[in-house]
Amino acid sequence: MRAFLRTRGAAALLLVLALLALAACGGGSGTGGGDSGSQDGSSAGPAPAPGSGEEKGGTLVIGRTGGVDSLDPARTIAGPAHEVFRLIFDTLVRRSPGGGFEGDLAERWEVSDDGLAWTFYLRQDRVFSSGNPVNADAVVFSFQRMMSPEVPAAAFLGPVQAVEKVDDHTVRFILAEPFALLLDILSTEYFGIVDPAAVEEYGDDFGRKPVGSGPFVLKEWVTGERIVLEPNPLYRTSRSDVENQGPPHLDQLIFREIPQVETQLAGLRSGEINMITGLPAEQAVLFENDPNFRVLRGLGGISIAYLSFGMVPAEDGGVNTFKPPFDDIRVRQAVAHAVDMDTIVDTVLYGYATRNKTPLPTGVFGYDPSLGSLVPDYDPEAAARLLDEAGWTMGPGGVRQKDGRPLAINFWSLNMGSAPQMAQIIQNQLEQVGFDVEITLLDVATYVSQAPTGDLDLEMLDQGWPAPNILNSIVGLGWGVGLYNNPDLLDLLARAQSEADDARRAALYRQAQEVLLKDLALVPMYTATVPLVTRAEVQGIKFDALGGPLFHDAYVAP
Amino acid sequence: MGRYIAVRLGAALVTLVAASMLIFVLLRVAPGDPARLMYGLTPPPDAQLEEMRAALGLDQPLPVQYARYMGAALRGDFGRSYRSHEPVGSMIAERFPRTLRLTLAALVIATVVGVAAGVAAGVRRGSWLDAATMAAAVLGVSVPSFWFGMVLILVFAVGLGWFSVAGSSTWRDVVLPAVTLGISAAAVIARVTRAAMVEVLTQDYIRTARVKGLAERVVYFRHALKNALIPVVSIVGLQMGYMLSGAIVVENVFGYAGMGQLAVYALNTRDYPVIQAVVLVSTTCFILVNLAVDLLYTLLDPRIRYA
Numbered sequence: 025m026r027a028f029l030r031t032r033g034a035a036a037l038l039l040v041l042a043l044l045a046l047a048a049c050g051g052g053s054g055t056g057g058g059d060s061g062s063q064d065g066s067s068a069g070p071a072p073a074p075g076s077g078e079e080k081g082g083t084l085v086i087g088r089t090g091g092v093d094s095l096d097p098a099r100t101i102a103g104p105a106h107e108v109f110r111l112i113f114d115t116l117v118r119r120s121p122g123g124g125f126e127g128d129l130a131e132r133w134e135v136s137d138d139g140l141a142w143t144f145y146l147r148q149d150r151v152f153s154s155g156n157p158v159n160a161d162a163v164v165f166s167f168q169r170m171m172s173p174e175v176p177a178a179a180f181l182g183p184v185q186a187v188e189k190v191d192d193h194t195v196r197f198i199l200a201e202p203f204a205l206l207l208d209i210l211s212t213e214y215f216g217i218v219d220p221a222a223v224e225e226y227g228d229d230f231g232r233k234p235v236g237s238g239p240f241v242l243k244e245w246v247t248g249e250r251i252v253l254e255p256n257p258l259y260r261t262s263r264s265d266v267e268n269q270g271p272p273h274l275d276q277l278i279f280r281e282i283p284q285v286e287t288q289l290a291g292l293r294s295g296e297i298n299m300i301t302g303l304p305a306e307q308a309v310l311f312e313n314d315p316n317f318r319v320l321r322g323l324g325g326i327s328i329a330y331l332s333f334g335m336v337p338a339e340d341g342g343v344n345t346f347k348p349p350f351d352d353i354r355v356r357q358a359v360a361h362a363v364d365m366d367t368i369v370d371t372v373l374y375g376y377a378t379r380n381k382t383p384l385p386t387g388v389f390g391y392d393p394s395l396g397s398l399v400p401d402y403d404p405e406a407a408a409r410l411l412d413e414a415g416w417t418m419g420p421g422g423v424r425q426k427d428g429r430p431l432a433i434n435f436w437s438l439n440m441g442s443a444p445q446m447a448q449i450i451q452n453q454l455e456q457v458g459f460d461v462e463i464t465l466l467d468v469a470t471y472v473s474q475a476p477t478g479d480l481d482l483e484m485l486d487q488g489w490p491a492p493n494i495l496n497s498i499v500g501l502g503w504g505v506g507l508y509n510n511p512d513l514l515d516l517l518a519r520a521q522s523e524a525d526d527a528r529r530a531a532l533y534r535q536a537q538e539v540l541l542k543d544l545a546l547v548p549m550y551t552a553t554v555p556l557v558t559r560a561e562v563q564g565i566k567f568d569a570l571g572g573p574l575f576h577d578a579y580v581a582p
Numbered sequence: 583m584g585r586y587i588a589v590r591l592g593a594a595l596v597t598l599v600a601a602s603m604l605i606f607v608l609l610r611v612a613p614g615d616p617a618r619l620m621y622g623l624t625p626p627p628d629a630q631l632e633e634m635r636a637a638l639g640l641d642q643p644l645p646v647q648y649a650r651y652m653g654a655a656l657r658g659d660f661g662r663s664y665r666s667h668e669p670v671g672s673m674i675a676e677r678f679p680r681t682l683r684l685t686l687a688a689l690v691i692a693t694v695v696g697v698a699a700g701v702a703a704g705v706r707r708g709s710w711l712d713a714a715t716m717a718a719a720v721l722g723v724s725v726p727s728f729w730f731g732m733v734l735i736l737v738f739a740v741g742l743g744w745f746s747v748a749g750s751s752t753w754r755d756v757v758l759p760a761v762t763l764g765i766s767a768a769a770v771i772a773r774v775t776r777a778a779m780v781e782v783l784t785q786d787y788i789r790t791a792r793v794k795g796l797a798e799r800v801v802y803f804r805h806a807l808k809n810a811l812i813p814v815v816s817i818v819g820l821q822m823g824y825m826l827s828g829a830i831v832v833e834n835v836f837g838y839a840g841m842g843q844l845a846v847y848a849l850n851t852r853d854y855p856v857i858q859a860v861v862l863v864s865t866t867c868f869i870l871v872n873l874a875v876d877l878l879y880t881l882l883d884p885r886i887r888y889a
Contacts, residue, residue, distance in 0.1 A: 087748075091847045093665035100665065101622060173633040176620045228667050247676055248839030248847070249750050282748045282837035283846070286732055291747040294740040469614035469852050472623060487623060497624045 080273040082580025084562060087280045087288040087297035092251060094231030095242065097214045098169050101176045106213060107301065108251055108279055110572065113216020113236035114261075116144055116163070117207050119490075119569035121265045125207045128261075129158055129217055129237065139202030139524055146193040152219040153241045153256045160189040165220040167197075177214040182206075182521070202522040204529055208389075208491035239272050239576060253277040266566055266576035273564070273579045292317070298559040298580060301573075304441055308555040309374040318558050325378060325386045325551030326570055327488030330498075331359065331450075332505035332546040334481045344507045347481060349431060354414040356544045359482065360400040361407035362457045363450050369550050372442050372449065377550040383495060383537050386551040387570070390492040390520075390533035398541035399548065407457040416458065424458035432460040433481035439465035447484060475503040486552065490570050492533050493521055498546070505546045513539045587873070594869040598862065602655075605861045606648050609854050616640070616664050616852040638664055651858070661855035663848075670859045673844065678863060680750050681833070681840035685825045687760035692767035693818055697811075699768070700775020704810075705802055707780055715772060722769025727828060731762040731835040748837030759836040763828055767821035774817045778810035785809075812882050819875030823868045 090104025097109055117133070120126040127133070130144040150158040167187040171178055183200040190196050197206065209215065222235035234242055239261070240253035255271040262269065280297055282288045285307060291297040311317040333356055334347035349355045369377050378386050381396030400406065416424040416431050424431040435454075437447040444465055451461040461482075466474065475483070483504050487497060496517055499508045513536055520532035540546060556573060558565065564577035617634040618625065625631065635641045639650065654661060660670035703715040738758060739747045749755035782788065783806055791801050830842035837843075841860055848856035879886045 091843075093663070093851070094667065099667060101620070102665075173630050174637050176626075176634075179626055179630060228662070231667060246751065246839065247673065248843050249837070280748065280837065281839070283834040283843065284728075284837070287735060287748050287835060287837055290732070290735045290740050294743065294747050296739075296747045467850065468623075469619055469850060472618060472625075473613040473615055485623070500624055502625050 080564075080579035081275045082561075082582070083276040083278060084274050084299060084575065084578060084580055085278045085280055085297040086299045086301055087282045087291050088301045089281075089283055089285065089288070090302075091248060091281055092279075095234040095245075095251075096231035097177065097216055097218075098172070098175045099231050101214060108253070109216065109234060109236075110213035110238075111240040111253060111277070111575065112234050112238045112242060113213055113218065114150070114158075114238050115213060115216055116146075116210050118211050118263070121569050123569075125211060126262075126264065128211075128263075129163075135524070139204075139522070140199045142197040142199070142206060143190065144195050144197070146195070147262075148193055149260070150237055151258050152222070152235055152237045153258055154219050154222060154235050155258065156219050156221050158217055158237050159192050160195045161192075162217055162220050163187065163195045164189050165223070166217045167215070169218070169223070170215060180209050180212070180214060182209065202524060204524050205491050205493055205521050208493075212490070240277060243276070248281055250281065251279040253279075261576070263574075263576065265568060266574055268576045272576050274575060277575055292557065292559065295559065298562050300557045302554055303557055305372070305374045305376040305555070306442065308376065308557055311557050316560050318560055318562070320556040320558065320565060320567075320573075321376070321553050321571075325380075325553055326388060326490045326494075327486055327552055328380060328383060328385045328494065328498075329377075329484065329486040329549040329552065330383070330505075330546045331363070331482060331484050331549065333359075334483075334504060335507035337507060343511070344509050349414075349416070349426075349433070350481065352414045353544060354410040355416070356547075357400050358407040358410040358414075358457060359454065360544065360547045361403045361410065362459075363453050363547070364402045365549050366402065368446055368449055372445050373550065373552065376555055377552040379549075380551040381548050383498065383540050383546060383548055384492060384533065385488070385494065388490060388492055388494065389526075390530050390537075392530075392534055392537070395534065395537050395541060396548075398538065399544070404453075404457050411458055418458055422455070422458060423460040430460055431458055432462070434464055434479050435461050436464045436466070436471070436475065436478070436480045436483040438471055438485070439467055443484065443486075450484065475501075478503075480504060484549070492529075493517070495533070495536060495540075496521075499540075505540075508540070508543075508545045510539060510543065510545075587877075590873050590876070594866075594873070597869060598865055599652075601865045602652065602858065602862055603648065605858055606651065607644070609852070609857060610644060612852075614852045616854060619852055620664075651855075655862075660859045663856050664853045665851050665856075670855045673856060674841070674859050674863055677839065677841045677844050680838065681826075681829055681842065684750075684756060684759055684763060684829060684833070684838060684840055685822065687756055688764035688767065688825055689818065689822055690764075691760055692764035692771055692821060695764070696768040696771025697775050697814065699772040700814075701779055701802065701807060701810075703772065704776040704779025704783065707776075712776075716776070719769040719772045722772075723766045725765070727762050727766070727831050728835050730765060731759070731832060734758045734762060735836075750833075750836075750838040750840060755836075755838065759832050759838050762835070763825055763832045766828070767818075767825060770821060771814060771817060775810060775814050778813050779806060782806045782810045808882070812879065815878050815882060816875055819871050822871050826864050826867060 088104065088107070090102070092105045092108055093102055094100045094105060095109045095112065097113065114129050116128060116130040117125045118128045129146055129150055131147045133142060133144045135142050146158065146160065146163065152158060164187050169175070171181060182205070183203045184197055185200050186198040188196045188198065216236055216238070219235040222233065223230050226233045232245060237259070239256055239259050241256045242251070243254045244252040254276055255274065257271050259271045260269060282291060285304065288297065288300050289307060292300055308319055311319050333350040335344045336347050338344050345351060346356070366379055369375065369379050380386055381399045382392060384391045411424055415426045417426070419425040419430065435447065435451060437443045447463050447465065451463055454461050480503060487494060489497060498505060499513065500506055516532050516536040516539065520529050520536060523529040523532055553571070561581040563579055563581055566574040566577060568574055617631060617638055617640060620634065632641070639647060651661065658671065662669055663673060699715045699719070703712040706712050735747055735758060739745050745758050746754045788801060788806055791805050829840060830845055832838070833840045833842035834846060841863070844856065845860045848860065
């Protein structure tokens with residue numbers, strides 16, 4: 025069963041669609057790589073802060089677009105579900121605010137010298153909301169469940185082969201090869217620890233009756249309408265990024281499912297909901313200067329939007345090539361020169377994004393802005409010159425041609441968020457230098473099924489993941505730059521994720537990005553920050569290291 | 583009569599089977615693989631995808647899949663959602679009453695408003711009231727429901743605070759979507775009622791009634807309206823069918839957790855068992871409503887007999 029995971033290594037890494045993931049995670053700040061070696065878990069703060077606030081409380085009602093399929097991390101990797109179950113389950117480790125990792129359910133951990141065995145020592149005082157203890161059995165049970173091939177998140181675990189109980193409060197992960205990103209993976213709530221007794225009791229219904237040790241418990245779920253969470257009275261944490269180390273102050277935290285953004289906005293104004301997540305930039309900006317509302321931003325970013333070029337699989341299974349007209353690097357460079365990304369970030373995204381000229385998101389280990397110099401700047405004249413040199417001369421109707429063929433391309437994009445607007449601007453700017461651009465806008469389902477075989481010359485995508493193996497995912501899509509199988513790149517990526525030393529790993533990721541950019545296999549665009557808008561009475565929301573909202577200290581002022 | 587109903591129900595069964603086959607095939611021809619979609623953008627390893635497809639039964643040939651599906655469906659088992667793993671039957675059982683409540687509320691609003699406006703306009707043919715009512719009716723059928731719904735939300739929920747912006751649990755949640763859903767049906771019913779009233783009022787028996795010296799009120803409501811209602815009943819039935827599909831838009835505007843919202847979500851995730859069940863339930867409703875309308879005819883018009 026593990027064989028196929030091993031063969032693909034972290035190329036098997038599954039990525040949630042960035043726009044969905046962002047709705048769940050918000051932006052994100054930098055994180056160090058996994059600290060190797062033994063490390064003390066954080067022990068910030070004394071046990072539960074007294075008095076869950078006599079006057080603090082209230083009901084926080086969050087409006088958002090997405091529907092939740094299941095609250096069982098073994099069933100779904102969809103963003104809207106993750107946004108909820110990340111509040112119900114705790115993980116072994118979590119990212120610490122300053123970068124690196126700190127213990128959550130685990131107090132500390134150590135790695136064997138060969139990097140193939142990771143031992144986690146659990147805190148002995150943690151219980152599930154059911155009262156059952158969070159022990160080694162629960163951890164082993166949770167991971168064995170996640171390693172079944174029917175689990176969408178299974179491949180995230182990369183070379184993990186087995187999870188064993190050492191004693192009641194110690195577990196050991198056995199790896200097929202060194203995996204420097206293990207802590208990155210274990211800190212995502214896809215690998216939250218579940219209560220085995222509840223899983224056994226509810227079976228297939230566990231996704232509707234989740235039991236974890238996180239800050240909230242599920243109170244009520246009216247499918248399609250609302251999910252009501254209440255504080256977990258048994259909750260305690262050592263988080264250093266919140267003040268309240270006991271159960272949250274809020275009386276209730278309600279996620280309302282409201283498909284239309286306009287209806288969400290009306291609900292926010294009427295007070296029926298007091299917070300919106302995942303609002304498009306052009307809507308969020310309207311609340312910026314209104315004293316009745318607050319616009320909160322995550323810290324950094326875990327997503328990267330980019331343009332990539334169509335590729336043709338090599339018939340002999342060798343190195344794939346770019347599809348004409350982009351088989352000439354000058355035509356790819358012309359695209360980068362022709363599109364004014366800065367203006368797109370300012371005008372379409374209203375600054376809720378950071379211009380990023382590198383393949384790694386700004387908040388991810390290995391991000392190196394100096395690599396941006398490898399990407400051509402906005403310069404339409406240079407674009408025209410390069411196209412001339414490549415033999416594409418201006419023809420009738422402002423469309424260039426070569427040997428009687430027009431410079432016509434199909435430009436694909438997902439039909440969601442601000443993407444259609446951006447696609448039109450890019451189309452217009454490419455046409456100004458002599459391309460003839462046809463836009464294809466598709467929903468996710470159609471896109472992923474048609475892109476591998478479709479007539480795609482240029483595409484715009486946005487992917488999100490909080491670890492540097494997002495690069496494996498970008499070149500593992502199965503179309504566009506996802507067919508880019510330059511052996512140098514694949515070798516660098518494989519070495520990077522098994523390199524335990526931070527500096528050496530960073531250098532390997534830098535080289536990998538250089539390969540991509542020197543070949544201009546993709547044109548990086550920006551890293552988005554998804555804003556949260558709240559009514560002014562909502563107080564105390566903090567953010568975790570990835571920019572995901574924390575509700576430990578939150579309350580709604582009367 | 584009993585025989586007629588039996589024949590109609592038999593025909594309904596054939597329609598249902600045809601509809602189930604059609605949606606079954608259409609879904610599988612449409613681009614988008616439900617197993618693949620569980621992984622977002624990045625494809626999983628081929629072996630894992632194959633296991634997922636096998637787990638969902640999608641590795642079987644189409645006829646086998648269909649036979650299995652129908653075999654289970656005939657025993658009342660509509661399978662489990664690919665996404666939530668809940669039994670589809672209980673998902674529908676949770677959603678259907680909400681959509682039914684919304685549709686019935688909309689139907690009541692549409693019928694009351696439509697018939698009243700139609701009678702008023704028909705009786706006062708050529709008056710300003712007639713002109714105003716018919717102008718409003720044209721507006722009613724033309725205005726897109728997502729726009730009209732937003733206007734209602736802004737005025738009555740945000741501005742006046744009478745109703746909730748979104749939801750599907752209390753009566754405060756139902757009023758605005760029901761009005762939105764009912765408005766175009768009201769307009770159609772008003773136009774049909776008016777036309778029928780105008781026509782009936784020219785008939786000989788109406789003249790006779792008037793000659794007998796009956797009060798105008800009695801003539802309109804006792805004599806004219808009863809006959810004018812025959813075409814109205816059939817249009818009301820048809821409108822209810824349209825409402826089932828109109829509910830998809832309206833439920834999404836108002837965050838109303840009914841069948842329409844479920845259908846959109848299931849389509850986006852290619853959750854075949856859920857979509858199939860939604861289509862079957864909607865088709866069944868449509869067939870039953872039409873049958874009910876036809877039977878209602880016999881009550882309204884004694885000349886109509888079904889053998």
